[in-house]
Every structure is written in C-alpha cells, then in structure tokens.
Amino acid sequence: MYETHYHRAASVADAAAQMEKAEDGKYLSGGQTLIPTMKQRLAAPSDLIDLRHIADMKGISEEGGAVKIGAATSHNAVATSPVVQRLIPGLAALAGGIGDPAVRHMGTIGGSISNNDPAADYPSALIALGATVTTNQRSLSAEDFFTGMFDTALDEGEIVTSVSFPVPEKSAYSKYPNPASRYAMAGVFVAKGKDGAVKVAVTGAGQNGVFRVEEMESALSSNWSSDAVAGISVSADDLLSDIHGSAEYRANLVTVMAKRAVAAA
Amino acid sequence: MGVQGIGARALRKEDKRFITGKGRYTDDMTLPRMTYAAFVRSPHAHAKVVSIDASAALEMPGVEAVLTGEQLVGDGIGNLICGWMIHSKDGTPMKMGAWRALEPETVRFVGQAVAVVIADTQGQARDAAESVVVEYEELNAVVSTIDALKGGAPQLHPEAPGNLIYDWDIGDEAATNAAFDAASTVVQMDLVNNRLVPNPMEPRAAVADYDEAEEHYTLHTTSQNPHVARLVLSAFYNVAPEHKLRVIAPDVGGGFGSKIFIYPEEIAALWASKRVGRPVKWVSDRTEAFLTDAHGRDHVSHAELALNADNKITGFRVKTVANLGAYMSLFSSSVPTYLYATLLSGQYDIPNIHCNVKAVYTNTTPVDAYRGAGRPEATFLVERMMETAARQVGLSPAEFRRKNFIRSFPHQTPVIMCYDAGDYDATLDAALKAIDYDGFPARKAEAAKRGKLRGLGLSCYIEACGIAPSAAVGSLGAGVGLWESAEVRVNPVGSIEVLTGSHSHGQGHETTFAQLISERFGVDTDSVSIVHGDTDKVQFGMGTYGSRSGAVGMSAIVKALDKVEAKAKKIAAHLMEASEGDIQIEGGELKVAGTDKKLTFTEVALAAYTAHNLPEGMEPGLKEGAFYDPTNFTFPAGTYACEVEVDPETGKTEIINFVAADDFGKIINPMIVEGQVHGGIAQGVGQALLESVSYDETGQLLTASYMDYAMPRADDLPSYTLLTTETICPGNPLGMKGCGEAGAIGSPPAVINAITDAINNNDLAMPATPQRVWLASRAALAQAAE
Numbered sequence A: 001m002y003e004t005h006y007h008r009a010a011s012v013a014d015a016a017a018q019m020e021k022a023e024d025g026k027y028l029s030g031g032q033t034l035i036p037t038m039k040q041r042l043a044a045p046s047d048l049i050d051l052r053h054i055a056d057m058k059g060i061s062e063e064g065g066a067v068k069i070g071a072a073t074s075h076n077a078v079a080t081s082p083v084v085q086r087l088i089p090g091l092a093a094l095a096g097g098i099g100d101p102a103v104r105h106m107g108t109i110g111g112s113i114s115n116n117d118p119a120a121d122y123p124s125a126l127i128a129l130g131a132t133v134t135t136n137q138r139s140l141s142a143e144d145f146f147t148g149m150f151d152t153a154l155d156e157g158e159i160v161t162s163v164s165f166p167v168p169e170k171s172a173y174s175k176y177p178n179p180a181s182r183y184a185m186a187g188v189f190v191a192k193g194k195d196g197a198v199k200v201a202v203t204g205a206g207q208n209g210v211f212r213v214e215e216m217e218s219a220l221s222s223n224w225s226s227d228a229v230a231g232i233s234v235s236a237d238d239l240l241s242d243i244h245g246s247a248e249y250r251a252n253l254v255t256v257m258a259k260r261a262v263a264a265a
Numbered sequence B: 001m002g003v004q005g006i007g008a009r010a011l012r013k014e015d016k017r018f019i020t021g022k023g024r025y026t027d028d029m030t031l032p033r034m035t036y037a038a039f040v041r042s043p044h045a046h047a048k049v050v051s052i053d054a055s056a057a058l059e060m061p062g063v064e065a066v067l068t069g070e071q072l073v074g075d076g077i078g079n080l081i082c083g084w085m086i087h088s089k090d091g092t093p094m095k096m097g098a099w100r101a102l103e104p105e106t107v108r109f110v111g112q113a114v115a116v117v118i119a120d121t122q123g124q125a126r127d128a129a130e131s132v133v134v135e136y137e138e139l140n141a142v143v144s145t146i147d148a149l150k151g152g153a154p155q156l157h158p159e160a161p162g163n164l165i166y167d168w169d170i171g172d173e174a175a176t177n178a179a180f181d182a183a184s185t186v187v188q189m190d191l192v193n194n195r196l197v198p199n200p201m202e203p204r205a206a207v208a209d210y211d212e213a214e215e216h217y218t219l220h221t222t223s224q225n226p227h228v229a230r231l232v233l234s235a236f237y238n239v240a241p242e243h244k245l246r247v248i249a250p251d252v253g254g255g256f257g258s259k260i261f262i263y264p265e266e267i268a269a270l271w272a273s274k275r276v277g278r279p280v281k282w283v284s285d286r287t288e289a290f291l292t293d294a295h296g297r298d299h300v301s302h303a304e305l306a307l308n309a310d311n312k313i314t315g316f317r318v319k320t321v322a323n324l325g326a327y328m329s330l331f332s333s334s335v336p337t338y339l340y341a342t343l344l345s346g347q348y349d350i351p352n353i354h355c356n357v358k359a360v361y362t363n364t365t366p367v368d369a370y371r372g373a374g375r376p377e378a379t380f381l382v383e384r385m386m387e388t389a390a391r392q393v394g395l396s397p398a399e400f401r402r403k404n405f406i407r408s409f410p411h412q413t414p415v416i417m418c419y420d421a422g423d424y425d426a427t428l429d430a431a432l433k434a435i436d437y438d439g440f441p442a443r444k445a446e447a448a449k450r451g452k453l454r455g456l457g458l459s460c461y462i463e464a465c466g467i468a469p470s471a472a473v474g475s476l477g478a479g480v481g482l483w484e485s486a487e488v489r490v491n492p493v494g495s496i497e498v499l500t501g502s503h504s505h506g507q508g509h510e511t512t513f514a515q516l517i518s519e520r521f522g523v524d525t526d527s528v529s530i531v532h533g534d535t536d537k538v539q540f541g542m543g544t545y546g547s548r549s550g551a552v553g554m555s556a557i558v559k560a561l562d563k564v565e566a567k568a569k570k571i572a573a574h575l576m577e578a579s580e581g582d583i584q585i586e587g588g589e590l591k592v593a594g595t596d597k598k599l600t601f602t603e604v605a606l607a608a609y610t611a612h613n614l615p616e617g618m619e620p621g622l623k624e625g626a627f628y629d630p631t632n633f634t635f636p637a638g639t640y641a642c643e644v645e646v647d648p649e650t651g652k653t654e655i656i657n658f659v660a661a662d663d664f665g666k667i668i669n670p671m672i673v674e675g676q677v678h679g680g681i682a683q684g685v686g687q688a689l690l691e692s693v694s695y696d697e698t699g700q701l702l703t704a705s706y707m708d709y710a711m712p713r714a715d716d717l718p719s720y721t722l723l724t725t726e727t728i729c730p731g732n733p734l735g736m737k738g739c740g741e742a743g744a745i746g747s748p749p750a751v752i753n754a755i756t757d758a759i760n761n762n763d764l765a766m767p768a769t770p771q772r773v774w775l776a777s778r779a780a781l782a783q784a785a786e
C-alpha cells in the first residue's frame, strides 16, 4: 500500500469539504473493495475520507411504502434487519449472501453500488425493485445510476447518502457464486411490485454490468411461476466469459437462477 | 497434562501459543537496525534483460541499496541447484539450466526477480522497487506442458534442447508390451493432473543478519528443513561455510512441501545483509506467493491397462509429460520419477509395468513437491484406471479391485518398491460398510426423484512414506541421505529435552514426541520439551516432509531413548544393589522386580549428574544421541469412498459422504492423525473440485489471487467419517507408517470417480468445476438420447 492520509468525516458536508481539499482523495466506506485494491498497489489515493461514521448515513427505516437504507449501513445490518426481513425478505437474503461474515460486517450498500462491480449482488436488487438512489446533490433512479461495468452516474466528489426501495408484493434473489471469489457468476433478482409490474434483473453475467430480461418479465406478468421462465434463455453474446465460466454456461445459469428465484419469492 | 502415552488423544501442547497469538514466526522477528527487502520482478514470462536503471530508486527516501544479478554473480554467489540427479534412458544426465537468485540476462517466468531494493521500511522498499526501470526485450513464451515438446516451441535453456530435461524410463518395456499383445481387454485413458499452488497460511519470509566481526550469518526463515537449507546455502550457494551460518526455522505456519526448497529470496537476503551491513527482512505478500512459491503436480499422461480373460491385470503402461516450470527446483526431478512411477502398482498385483516420463521446461513458476509429491499423481492414474476398467468389463469397482489385490507380503512390485505389510481387504471392507455400499442404488433412486444425480466412487490408494533409506535413495540419484537424528537430554531434575532434526510446521511434534517419552518413562508430558528448527541447537537433521517425522524422526528418538534407558537402569541397579536385568521402568520409577525397592526417575537423573556414586568407569550425565536410517519406505494404504450429488442444472457437486479408512500402522495420537487426514482430504477435494492454476498463452498467471484461485472452504466439505485399521509396519521400532499426505493422495480419484458415476460420463477433467460437470452431464444426456 502507498502512503495515504486518513480523515474521519463528521457529516456529509464535512466529507464533501474534505474531498474538495484533497489532492486525489477517495471516499472510504467499508473498505472491502478499496483497501484490497490499495494493498495491491492498484490505487493510490492521497487522502481517504471515511464515511462510515457519519450518523446521517446509517440506519434502516420504513418510510411511505418504501424501505430507506443509509449508504453507510453494513450488509450485515441489512441482512439482520427486522424491517427488511419483514418487508423485502429477498433483499435481506441477498445481503446475507454477500462474501463472508467479516465482509458483511464491514462492507456497505453505498460502497457496493458506488463501486458497481459487474459481479456484485446489490445492483440487481436496486434495478428489480425500482430503487431510488439519493446523493448529497440529487436523487436518481437505479436505472440511471448504473451506467456500465464499474461505472455510475456519480459526479466527482458526489456522495451516495441513502437508497430507497419501494416495498414489493414479492421478491427473491437467487445467486450462483463464483467458486473462487463467491461473487455472483449469475445472480437473478425477481420482483413483483405492488402495482403488479414485474422486473427481472441479472448481475454477474453481463459484460456491461446489471441488466434486465424483459422476455422473462412479460412471461412472469401473465404467469408467475418457475415454468414461465424455464424456457427463456438470454443470448450469450453480451455475457461474460472467463476462466470460471463461458458465456453459454452463464446463460444457462441465468435461466436456472431465475427459475429458483421465482420459486423462492 | 499428565502421563499420556502412545494412543492417547492428548491435546496439542503447542496450541496454547498458536491460539493465543503468541507463536513466534519469522515475520515476528525484529532486529536492531533492520532493513527491508523488496524484489523487482519480471512482468514478462520470457524476456532478455536489456538494462536496469536504479538511479531514480536510489534517490528515494530510506533506500540503502539496489542490488542486481550482475553484482550477485560477481560476488560469487552460486546458482540454485536441483539435488536429485535423474538420468535419461540413454544414460545422459538431466539437463539443468542455470538459475540465479537474481537474474542478470534472461527472465523465464512472470515474477522472477531481477533486482532487490533494500530500504529502511517495507513501504519505502516497495515504492523504490517500482521506480527501478528495467528494460526488457520480450521473447515468445511456451506455457503448456504439451506445447513445450513441440517443434518450433520457444526454447528456455541452451542446456536443454527441445525443452526436454530428461526422458526417463522405469520397468520392463518389452515384457509390458508383450502383456498388452496377449491381453483380452485393454483400457485406455488420457489424464491430466492439474497444477496447484500450495498456499500455506504463512507466506514465506526471511530475516538475514550478517555479523561483520565474526563473519557469521544468522538466517530466520520459513523452512521445513533448516539443516538442509544451511547445507545447500553453504555448499552450493557459497554464502558462508556451515559453521559461519546459523539457520533458524521458528514457528512455521504450514508448508505442504513448498518450504522444503531454498529460494532466491533467502539467498539474496543473506547476501544483501553483508552488502549493506545491516539485517535484512523480506516477507512475501500473497501475490508473490502465488507467483514464486513452487507449484505442485502438472502432469499430462496416457495410461493403458491390460487385462486377461479373468479380468486380472497383466500389464500397466504409462507415458507422462511432467512440467517442471522455468527452472529445476531443489527436489523437482525426483517428484515425477522415483516418487511417482514407483507407486504405479497401487494395491494390486501387476506383473508388468512400464512408465516413461518426459520432464519439460516451460515459462511458468517452477514445480516441485506438494503434499504427496508424485504419489497423488500415481494414485490418480491407478485409481481412475481401476474404476474405468471395472465399468468397461462390467464388474463392480469393489469386486474388480479385490480380484487384483496383493495379499501376500513382502511383495516386490515391478517398479522398485517392496511392500512390507498391509491388508487391503480390511480397509476396503471398512469403507464399504461405513458408506453402506449395498444401499447405494436405493439412495441413487431417491436422489433422482429430487432431480439430483448421485454417484459413488472409490479410491484404494497406497503411498510410500518415511523417506527414506539413505543408500537406496543415493543409488537412485539423491544428493543427500534421508536418515534422521535425535538427542535425548535428561536434566538433573528429571525433566527431559528432546532435540530432533524433524521440523514441526503444524504437525504437532511437541505433543506426539512428548507422548513417546511419557510412554517410555512414565513421566508427565509437561516435563518434556521438544527442541527443533535451529541449527545451533540441534546437531543435524533432514527435516519434515514425506510423512517421515514419525517413522524416521521418532525412530531416532527411540534409539536415543534406548541408550538413556540402558544407562539409567545401570545407575539404578548400582544404587539399589540389584542386578541390571531386574530393573523395570514403570510410572516414572525404576523398580527392582519382585521387591519394593525403587527410585524415581528424578533421583536416578540427579545421581547421574552429581556423579557421587556411579558404577565403576561410568561417565557422568544422562544424555544420548542417535542417528536412525530406515531400512525401507513405509507403505500407508487405505480405501476412500466418496458419495456425491450433482445438480444437473448447474453442474454443482455436493459431497454427501466421505469415508476414509486408513492403515497408518501404529498411531501415537489419534486426534492429531485425524487432523492430518482432515486437512489432507480438504486439499485433495480442493484439487478434485476447485483448485487449478491458469496461465494465459503469454505466460501471465490468471489465478494470482483468491479472487480467481479457488481454495476449498469449510462449506465445500462434508463432515468426514474416519476409520483406521492397523497392520504394524515391520520396518521401524514403533510400527508406524505415516499419515501426513494420505488424505491428499487418496481423495482426488474418489471424488472424480463418484462424479463420473453420477453423470454417467467418464470423460471429465480435474478440477471438476461446475461448468465442466454441467457440460459433461449434458453430453452424457445427449448421448443417451441418441
């Protein structure tokens, strides 16, 4: 790791101000992506501005038909939250399946979505549930937030402060983990909104990060059952292919995980 | 802890310090004025080093020196050696290319060091290492085992034309060919033994300290065999004569073979310490470990089995290409030859065996011994072939094996080994019973109802441990003898120190060796301490690998104990005015048989040291040493039975039940043995299902971190059923065989045999990743549908 300077921000405004002053600063949340990257000397921020102790950015609450989760809330807090478990059990299960206990106690939802790893779990939930991302500057839909592999709509210095998930009628997540990293090789989040709208979002498999499968969505809209998606496969053309799995294998996993998610919802 | 002799499940004495974080590892050593080393490593798999410009690095804060290969060679530091001479079948010696600790001319694998930066802190050293500008001229690389021998393949070493290190044979080729000519059935397979990274929990490290006034070096390092390290560093690398070099291997966090070898970094650290006049510490990070720790296995083989009309095996023919990587590591040459092909008879009476091995260079990390070393490769071949042959001739795999078991001992195989004792039916019976072999069809049918494919696979392994008789290995090319030494010191107050040349890096010697003393003298294990891992304390030793610490290391202790016991009895007889033959040792006391006369062990020890009243002519003191050289290898053997369920939709394999029935001979501490088997099976299942090294075609290591290299985790493994049977090993005084590697040797074929049974397709490479299993099971379904 290169030498760096650590700052613990007291508030969102303080964090933004610190970032202004830094030569080449980076926000630090759970550090579960950023610190390993720094240890491998692949990142060399001059300053680290720690968001994880900002009280306004932590916590889970039920607000007007939605569940609001502070950006600095740990995966473990989401997984074990009675509110999330009651209202969006699929989301609690997703958080409980991220990494291992140590990762879940440190890693945060804000860090995960800001990083937008194409194999991360959360992006699929945000898309399928139609979540809204709030930053220190604006609010934007999940669809607008995720712009591609490791890419988001965040501007320089912009801070994700919370994510708000409309409570669905039902939802579930099914993940096939990469045998080495345990990130998603294919993770499928299915949700049926209170308005009846169905969304199917896939993570881990796409070359450009999370994507929706509209063919499955329309099939499920008329018939919410595993059988409805069993015959639908996504094209392998835009899927990832690496030493762990070919695009064809991932395409198969997308269908299988979709079936299992529907059955679990 | 009390008196805990042979067979007691004594808790590990060393665990208190390990569990409470009080272990003393090499990285815990901090010396005054210490500097840190960081290596400048090649990003290319094959390239000429055109120039090295250290001027910018030398200007950076804290930098003491930037040292290169040219300086190292100029100072007379010798090339790295391979300590086992193999001759090709045409009689020519193996072709060894020059390997320098820092390479001045041509780098041959990604991660090879070309320079070392010495600085005040680790961070400064690493920062400066990045600022050393090395100009390379890239060369084409050859990466795959098979490509290495192809015409036109890039050449690694001028010494080894065609990248061929040796072309070696064992067994009677003509007789084996004749057996195939007469065969009723021939079974053929192509098999790949995947390349692995050892991944001990503690990465390699070294702290080197040169004392200018004494011209003396001290090296703390992560070694499984500190005396061998000292010998090699002195005799071949010209670092210092042995009496001017102390090597200490303190607590070592796992080795699995990878810490047997002497690597460039230790050599460079010692040399640099003299150059800069300050102690030098180097600690590998995990990426360096992936790139530079010797890898394991990497064989490509074609195997054929000849059967007669009665389904008895009449011949076994094997051709193997073994990838040794870019350089020949310390024992690399012996692994695919004498540690491999000599085990191709398995547990079976096979009259004719012939094996040809071609060892090749490639632009990859050097390959050497890794848990099992050669024997897992042999077992994988033999046991995949046995299962396949049984399926081909329509016999049950258990029955086919039984038909061919060796049942009389000693048994001379056609490939050097002479098995001394064993009962292969006993372990097979035990395993079949424990896994409920007969109930399998019902379980398979029940699984099918749940949409799962269930399979059962066996592996009846044999291995050779307790390496090894020195004269025998010497005649096969070993550069060292493989005996062991021990010294038993009884202190005046009766406590006992045992100095051993074995080295514990997770095996629990401090406990099991103390149990041996407790058994012999009836003393508390707490009054015994085991001293190892320091060339200044222990006279000499060959270290720990090849499951040799019990069969060889403890046998040396037994010999020393015999001498101590004889002297103690003489003293006791003298003091109690009894005849020596009437003295018995029991419960920590020396008694005169048939009387109530007795002395405590402590009283006898004290008498030996006060020396006020010793038998005429006896020297004072109670301390004896011994060397033990085994007469044969030992032959642990057993049956592993694995039952799996495959999810045909994803190809995911779940191990439902795993039974290991092992014959390890005499067992000192069953709990520690179980721990060894647990760890071994975890590594074997890792090889079978998860672990594999991938390089791209340019020689970049794709699996250089845990993000891509799949290590087995607790939830990948079932709760094992472990059983033992016992035939006493006649070759050593305790009747021990060894247990350190069996799990890793026996388990891979059991797992693959189970999966291929489940999916009804025998064509499945290791590791059986979900993708591979999915593809193979779909292929089988497509075939069935035709």
Ligand SMILES: Cc1cc2nc3c(=O)[nH]c(=O)nc-3n(C[C@H](O)[C@H](O)[C@H](O)COP(=O)(O)OP(=O)(O)OC[C@H]3O[C@@H](n4cnc5c(N)ncnc54)[C@H](O)[C@@H]3O)c2cc1C
Residues within 6 Å of the ligand: A026, A027, A028, A029, A030, A031, A032, A033, A034, A035, A036, A051, A071, A072, A097, A098, A099, A100, A103, A106, A107, A108, A109, A110, A111, A112, A114, A115, A117, A119, A120, A121, A122, A154, A158, A159, A160, A161, A181, A182, A183, A184
């Ligand atoms: C061993 C291991 C296993 C893992 N397994 C999984 C898995 O199975 N599935 C999965 O999805 N993830 C996995 N992860 C990643 C984990 O979920 C991380 O927590 C997550 O990717 C990043 O969150 P963090 O809070 O740690 O962010 P950090 O690492 O602190 O930051 C990540 C990036 O986001 C930026 N950032 C952080 N917070 C904000 C914010 N509020 N606003 C703007 N920018 C911000 C940082 O500057 C940085 O660039 C794993 C990680 C590890 C180490």
